[in-house]
Amino acid sequence: MFETLKDILVNKLKVSPDTITAEATPEEIDLDSLAIVELSLVLEKELGLAVSEDELSEAGTVGDIVRLMDERSARV
């Protein structure tokens, strides 16, 4: 799931790949409030995962976002 997220961040949100680690914060990978919404829209459209921008905003790190995605996909 980490690789899937990394792929989306790099290709859809233009995040530079070398900054993306599980420990990186959204701020460190330059994910601003609008990018959070873009990510939420892409997760839903590409993977069918409903993760709201509020939930994504509360995620402290890239690893936390991966955990949210894992949770949602397990429920499907």
Place this chain on the structure above:
Amino acid sequence: MSNSEAPSGRSAGLPTGRAPGRSAVLAGLGGWVPPRQVTNADLSARLDTSDSWIRSRTGIATRHVVAPGDATSDLAVEAGRLALKSAGGADGEDGADAVVLATTTPDRPCPATAPEVADRLGLGGSAAFDVSAVCTGFLYALAAGQGLIAAGTAERVLVIGADAFTTIIDPQDRGTAVIFADGAGAVVLRAGRPDEPGALGRVFLGSDGSRSQLIQVPAGGSRQRSTGVPARERDTYFQMSGQQTFRQAVERMSAVSRQAVDSAGWKLADVDRIAAHQANARILGAVGEELGVPEERFLSNIEHVGNTGAASIPLLLHHSHADRSLGTGDRLLLTAFGAGLAWGATTVVWPDLPG
């Protein structure tokens, strides 16, 4: 037995003067921005921001603003004059018998700005009124103009989108001050047939007033003035909840665009060009993603003019027509979203216009 059961093809019962199937056809186009320019470097000098921050987050490099003392009517008159001139050549007719002005920033709270614009364009005596639908204003105004023509109320309608938007922006708010700007764009609609190039398709419009607080100027209207208490300064300025607005913009513009394209009998793949409200380059990227339309089909001038409110779409058409990124015969989708909330979309096959 009701009239609707009369044999088809009979025109009895139609009001006199109303021709069945009468369409509104694009016959002229103009756009104008005030000469005073504000670059990202100018903004960075007085706000905690930078050229690269503004460019990467909004797609804007520079924008135009009104000079002190100038108003929306001054912008509207310039764009309107160019549109009337562009419409005058083809069929020898000129002028218009109605002026519809979409604006968020009228010259004064009362009266409407359109009558003065009409008068200054030599169209005194014509029907003239303002349409208030913020960034979707031009599409609402187009629908109004289309209706005036379809009903036989007018033969030629000058539809203008104009905003001195910077006049409601807090100059110290780096979130909005870098985005909004001033300008005007206009089209002339004439009565014509539904099957000719330039005939407007059905305009799909929508609103959601339960989210009116997402984008607003809280003070200055009856809600605040009835209190008798002077407004807090920040409430006299434009405020926007960026995150929620972004999601709504993408979802609403995508949905209404699908409706307009379906109604034209097209598929999204048939659309040659999209003229979407130039709110933010990233919103348009997300709409393209959602619709599966490649980025290069989106017309764009946001880099040079920013978000000009109601002027955004007609100004974009003017620039795209001038630089030939929009050509005769192109199947064009127009769509907008903004405060209200309000949104809309329509289609047109781009006609052969001068210039």
